[in-house]
Amino acid sequence: MARIVVDPITRIEGHLRIEAEVQNGKIVNAYSSGTMVRGFELILKGRDPRDAWAFTERACGVCTTVHALASVRAVENALGIIIPPNAELVRNLMFCAQYMQDHVVHFYHLHALDWVDVVSALKADPNETSRIAQSISSWPKSSPKYFSDLQKRLTAFVNSGQLGIFANGYWGHPAYKLPPEINLIGVAHYLEALEWQKEIVKVHTIFGGKNPHPNYLVGGAPCSVNIDEANAINSERLAMVGQLLKDAKEFINQVYIPDLLAVAPYYLDWAGIGGGLPNYLAYGDLPTNGYADVAKFKFPRGAILNRNLNEVLEVDGSDAEQVQEFISHSWYEYSDGNDVGKHPWVGETKLNYTGPKPPYEYLNVEEKYSWLKTPRWKGNPMEVGPLARMLVAYASGRKDVQELVNSVLGKLGAPVTALFSTLGRTAARGLETILIADWGLEFYDQLLANIKNGDTRMFNKDKWEPDTWPGEAKGVGLSEAPRGALAHWIVIKDKLIDNYQLVVPSTWNASPRDPKGQLSAYESALIGTPVANSEQPLEILRTIHSFDPCLACAVHLYDEKGTYVHQIQTF
Amino acid sequence: MVQKPLTIYENMQMQGYSRRDFLKFASWLAAFIGVEASGLGSIVKAMETKSRLPVVWFHFQECTCCSESFIRSSHPIVSDIILDKISLDYTETLQAAAGHQAEAALHETMDKHKGEYLMLVEGSVPTEEDGIYCCIGGRTALDIVKQAAADAKAIVAWGSCASNGCIQAANPNPTGATPIHKIVSGTPIINVPGCPPIGEVMAGTIVHLLAFDRIPQLDGLGRPKAFYSRRVHDTCYRRPNYDAGLFVESFDDENAKRGYCLYKMGCRGPVTYNACGVTRWNNGVSFPIQSGHGCIGCSEANFWDNGPFYQHLASFPGFGIETTADDIGVVLGVATAAGIAAHAVSTNIRKKKLINDEIEKNRIAKIEKEEGGL
Numbered sequence: 021m022a023r024i025v026v027d028p029i030t031r032i033e034g035h036l037r038i039e040a041e042v043q044n045g046k047i048v049n050a051y052s053s054g055t056m057v058r059g060f061e062l063i064l065k066g067r068d069p070r071d072a073w074a075f076t077e078r079a080c081g082v083c084t085t086v087h088a089l090a091s092v093r094a095v096e097n098a099l100g101i102i103i104p105p106n107a108e109l110v111r112n113l114m115f116c117a118q119y120m121q122d123h124v125v126h127f128y129h130l131h132a133l134d135w136v137d138v139v140s141a142l143k144a145d146p147n148e149t150s151r152i153a154q155s156i157s158s159w160p161k162s163s164p165k166y167f168s169d170l171q172k173r174l175t176a177f178v179n180s181g182q183l184g185i186f187a188n189g190y191w192g193h194p195a196y197k198l199p200p201e202i203n204l205i206g207v208a209h210y211l212e213a214l215e216w217q218k219e220i221v222k223v224h225t226i227f228g229g230k231n232p233h234p235n236y237l238v239g240g241a242p243c244s245v246n247i248d249e250a251n252a253i254n255s256e257r258l259a260m261v262g263q264l265l266k267d268a269k270e271f272i273n274q275v276y277i278p279d280l281l282a283v284a285p286y287y288l289d290w291a292g293i294g295g296g297l298p299n300y301l302a303y304g305d306l307p308t309n310g311y312a313d314v315a316k317f318k319f320p321r322g323a324i325l326n327r328n329l330n331e332v333l334e335v336d337g338s339d340a341e342q343v344q345e346f347i348s349h350s351w352y353e354y355s356d357g358n359d360v361g362k363h364p365w366v367g368e369t370k371l372n373y374t375g376p377k378p379p380y381e382y383l384n385v386e387e388k389y390s391w392l393k394t395p396r397w398k399g400n401p402m403e404v405g406p407l408a409r410m411l412v413a414y415a416s417g418r419k420d421v422q423e424l425v426n427s428v429l430g431k432l433g434a435p436v437t438a439l440f441s442t443l444g445r446t447a448a449r450g451l452e453t454i455l456i457a458d459w460g461l462e463f464y465d466q467l468l469a470n471i472k473n474g475d476t477r478m479f480n481k482d483k484w485e486p487d488t489w490p491g492e493a494k495g496v497g498l499s500e501a502p503r504g505a506l507a508h509w510i511v512i513k514d515k516l517i518d519n520y521q522l523v524v525p526s527t528w529n530a531s532p533r534d535p536k537g538q539l540s541a542y543e544s545a546l547i548g549t550p551v552a553n554s555e556q557p558l559e560i561l562r563t564i565h566s567f568d569p570c571l572a573c574a575v576h577l578y579d580e581k582g583t584y585v586h587q588i589q590t591f
Numbered sequence: 592m593v594q595k596p597l598t599i600y601e602n603m604q605m606q607g608y609s610r611r612d613f614l615k616f617a618s619w620l621a622a623f624i625g626v627e628a629s630g631l632g633s634i635v636k637a638m639e640t641k642s643r644l645p646v647v648w649f650h651f652q653e654c655t656c657c658s659e660s661f662i663r664s665s666h667p668i669v670s671d672i673i674l675d676k677i678s679l680d681y682t683e684t685l686q687a688a689a690g691h692q693a694e695a696a697l698h699e700t701m702d703k704h705k706g707e708y709l710m711l712v713e714g715s716v717p718t719e720e721d722g723i724y725c726c727i728g729g730r731t732a733l734d735i736v737k738q739a740a741a742d743a744k745a746i747v748a749w750g751s752c753a754s755n756g757c758i759q760a761a762n763p764n765p766t767g768a769t770p771i772h773k774i775v776s777g778t779p780i781i782n783v784p785g786c787p788p789i790g791e792v793m794a795g796t797i798v799h800l801l802a803f804d805r806i807p808q809l810d811g812l813g814r815p816k817a818f819y820s821r822r823v824h825d826t827c828y829r830r831p832n833y834d835a836g837l838f839v840e841s842f843d844d845e846n847a848k849r850g851y852c853l854y855k856m857g858c859r860g861p862v863t864y865n866a867c868g869v870t871r872w873n874n875g876v877s878f879p880i881q882s883g884h885g886c887i888g889c890s891e892a893n894f895w896d897n898g899p900f901y902q903h904l905a906s907f908p909g910f911g912i913e914t915t916a917d918d919i920g921v922v923l924g925v926a927t928a929a930g931i932a933a934h935a936v937s938t939n940i941r942k943k944k945l946i947n948d949e950i951e952k953n954r955i956a957k958i959e960k961e962e963g964g965l
Contacts, residue, residue: 026690027728030683033655035727056725056732057717058652059765063758068899074887075895078758081656081787133687176601182643182678188696189687218663218790222876229879230872231663232656232787235887237842242884244847251829251850252883260876371765373723380729391724479843561689 021048023382024554027055029564031130033082034571036530038542038560039383042551047560050539050546052530053383053390054571057371064520068486069095069512072520073236076508079522080570082125084232085118085224086501087508087522093311094508095238098495102310104477107240109467110227112306113261114234116460117223120268122502123406123453124276126568128206128213131446134562135283136198136206139191142175144200152201157278161212170208190556197286205282209275216275220268226257240479245471258471262464269457280450284432287443291434294442294563296545299400300324300408301528303335303507305500306459318459319409319500320416323397327440329415335397337496337507340365343523346394349387349532351375359535361396364509364521365494392571394531394540395523403541404504404528405567406449407439424451442545445566486515501525503568526570542567598642599676599801644801645700645708647739648682651725651732652759652768653714657750658684660787664794665874676801677709683727694728701742709800710743710778712736712753712771715760719767733774740775745806747781747796748772751889754782754813761895772813779806782813786889789870792818812892814864823886824860826868829853847883857901858885865890 027037035056041049064075072095077088089111096103103111146168153162177183190196198206221231227243228234235242246252304314304321314321322332336342344361347354353372354360362368374388383389395402402408413421428451429436438444470476483489494511504525511519529541539547545563552559600613648658679685681697688696700708714732717724722731740746748771751757759768772780783796796815799807807815824830832838833852840846840855854861860868863886867878879886885901888894 025729028683028689028693030686030689030693033684035650035683035725055727056652057766058724058759058768060758062763062765063761063895068901071900074900075758075761078654078656078786081654081659084656084659129685138687180643182645182680184643184678184680185682185686187680187686187688187699188692190692214662218665218873221663222873225873225876225882227882229877229882229884230789230867232659233889235879235882235884237884240843242842243882244843246848249849251881252848373720375723378721378723378726378729378731378734380726476848477843479841481841481843484841556692557690 032569047549050543051385052542054392057391070238081232088236090497090499090508093497094495094510098493110241112463119456131565137196141203144204149201159274190558245476265460290443291438291441294545295440297403298327299402301402302409302412303498303505322412346534348535390532392531394534407445410448442563442566643678645704646677648711651714656787657713660790661793663790705742710746713749715752715768717766724766745779751784751786754784755892784890818866819864823863853885859888860886863888
């Protein structure tokens with residue numbers, strides 16, 4: 021049996037290593053390892069809770085803002101702060117902008133090269149390329165001349181002998197199935213998307229001052245509205261947001277989605293590969309009636325076990341029996357044994373590297389092999405991310421989601437079960453982007469309506485000053501990062517952070533085995549994945565990239581003591 | 592057949608840019624990097640004759656915000672230049688190859704272009720426990736950075752992580768996170784701090800290296816003078832409010848709605864050297880202060896440990912200018928005179944040293960207090 025090592029996994033955020041055992045051309049066993057650690061929670065201890073958003077936001081610069089959002093919610097939850105409706109809308113708009121940018125960048129810049137053969141595009145007929153492009157979309161950049169110019173540029177690039185980011189790719193691999201013309205469309209839109217993505221993030225710049233890493237604020241949003249002032253959110257700023265949202269919707273509907281639908285039919289075999297875990301978890305997000313009213317979230321909250329779409333189970337972040345983390349295969353130690361699970365409010369950690377001394381060839385996968393801990397929901401390994409969100413929404417009876425999913429599956433002639441796969445994951449990401457583009461405009465209209473009605477409030481100052489806080493408090497902030505369910509747990513004592521913990525999407529998906537030997541999502545999804553050439557692990561990248569890995573925030577460590585606190589806020 | 596590498600000008604022609612576009616870009620570039628009109632010819636010549644610079648981009652302890660910021664660089668032609676004029680042979684974020692093939696691409700560049708490649712580093716390097724807190728391809732970041740640095744033409748340390756350690760180096764720095772300049776010696780290093788740095792500043796730094804084949808003028812901390820010689824406070828469009836004693840007293844109050852100075856909300860503009868007030872963010876759309884939140888000082892070393900973000904600077908004893916500013920808020924009558932006096936003091940370099948000393952003293956006191964409490 022051959023053991024393949026892919027390290028680094030590229031086109032992701034962070035440092036991920038996959039070791040896989042291959043037998044008869046298929047993966048029979050897989051191990052996922054995070055190989056970098058920074059120590060966030062130790063650093064947060066003793067800080068002002070109002071500063072935590074800035075620290076945790078730096079957990080990830082790709083899905084920037086999501087940790088800031090989870091963090092301000094955790095603090096607001098702990099202190100009982102209700103934010104004004106406009107601040108919720110601004111957060112929602114920033115959320116939507118992040119999703120649109122992140123999902124498009126993932127599709128074109130992190131995932132597309134697994135499906136699109138750049139070198140094959142050199143052989144495309146520009147006239148035929150133009151015909152195909154115009155048959156799938158009304159996007160204006162589609163003339164034969166446009167594709168022919170691009171092809172010349174690409175040819176010169178390849179002939180220069182300096183392939184740059186395309187060097188040593190798996191070009192010509194038998195698993196590439198697209199005709200040269202669709203490859204050329206893919207390359208064209210790779211470059212266009214690179215230009216486009218820097219536009220939509222300006223929504224963050226307007227409300228948060230910069231991107232990546234815009235500013236957030238406990239109690240609301242830092243920007244003020246004053247339609248009669250140049251130095252505030254006024255009609256010019258709002259008009260820019262509206263235009264950005266409209267342009268983004270057009271790009272998504274005219275470029276991203278048509279490309280996704282044009283590529284998918286050539287890879288329908290991948291609707292039967294990479295399914296992995298049968299369990300899905302979503303915390304839900306995008307409040308339309310305040311963060312406390314979970315039933316009114318655009319993305320519903322819930323869990324699905326054993327792919328049973330007839331039942332959505334209730335999820336509670338403050339329930340000590342629900343979310344727990346294990347370390348039996350992670351480079352940490354617990355004071356009361358290697359195999360126990362701990363709820364984040366009482367989590368503990370001590371770094372304990374027991375892996376091989378670098379440079380190493382293989383990890384000792386029988387023992388500890390990752391800096392990621394292993395989270396479980398009621399003891400079950402769960403997949404999180406776009407697929408989990410779409411399935412939970414579908415199973416919860418959300419009409420907009422059901423109609424969209426059914427219509428796309430209909431077009432592809434695929435059953436609902438096709439979603440439980442590598443292709444399904446990639447498709448679900450596209451589907452939710454369509455919804456997000458519409459929702460963003462709804463939130464925008466609502467913000468305008470509020471301002472028109474005279475409500476310009478952005479901040480609730482009632483509990484801003486620490487002397488208004490109780491001696492001890494704890495809270496949870498739940499959110500949906502583009503990559504899946506995200507939660508921060510905070511314990512505040514004497515006005516300072518006593519314990520702070522993050523359980524993030526890639527920790528759910530990329531973690532090592534638990535004490536029962538249950539595999540997490542990546543490891544599980546890789547089993548059964550074909551590998552045509554172990555020197556060119558293209559198929560491994562397809563399945564791993566379908567999750568959109570983001571490792572920097574998945575690895576962190578916890579305060580060693582769990583402190584009893586009397587005040588418990590639920591959400 | 593492999594042809595001779597294309598020059599920057601040839602590459603631009605391939606993309607359909609006219610000679611006029613090319614010259615426009617060259618003159619923009621000249622202005623961007625502060626060259627006199629008479630020097631324009633040398634830029635044009637350099638770009639007509641140079642092939643693509645081999646570049647390797649490393650990721651260590653980081654969050655990839657620098658890469659993300661880099662691709663936000665706004666002037667359209669610049670992103671083409673960056674993609675097509677340098678040869679980005681290794682980057683975990685964007686490259687097609689993974690695993691062995693990615694490492695092979697890295698080593699091919701390092702061997703073939705020994706002493707000629709540009710090394711870009713995003714992230715700090717953990718040094719505790721022999722560096723096992725960050726491994727790539729089974730090797731420690733520490734090992735990788737030392738090897739790659741030895742034969743690099745120059746190093747650009749992107750962002751605060753690589754320049755000063757940033758968040759993972761914040762107290763108590765659990766993994767021994769260390770900036771590049773404390774690990775590497777003998778190779779020129781350009782520090783481009785910020786969390787992240789502004790995209791156009793990153794592009795501008797590369798473009799400078801590309802066009803002139805030499806590193807830009809650096810300050811005492813190794814930062815390009817073009818972008819880090821002014822305090823955010825000195826280039827802030829809200830500065831007149833500061834000088835007039837007009838301050839935001841609480842987020843979203845009436846003064847916030849008028850865009851008054853955010854100094855009392857903890858703004859670090861007075862102690863932060865960066866181009867935010869001039870270049871602004873995301874093609875000049877805004878910057879933190881313009882959007883209502885104070886600067887958190889993300890381009891300064893140890894900014895995470897320089898006190899809570901919403902505690903304003905006067906809370907640091909000995910920080911004369913801010914004590915003055917506090918008085919301004921109270922006694923409006925003397926605001927203008929005091930503001931001018933404060934201004935004069937604030938631009939004094941000696942004062943900056945005092946401020947930094949004070950911050951360092953506070954930081955040490957904080958660590959000592961915590962250690963004493965264990």
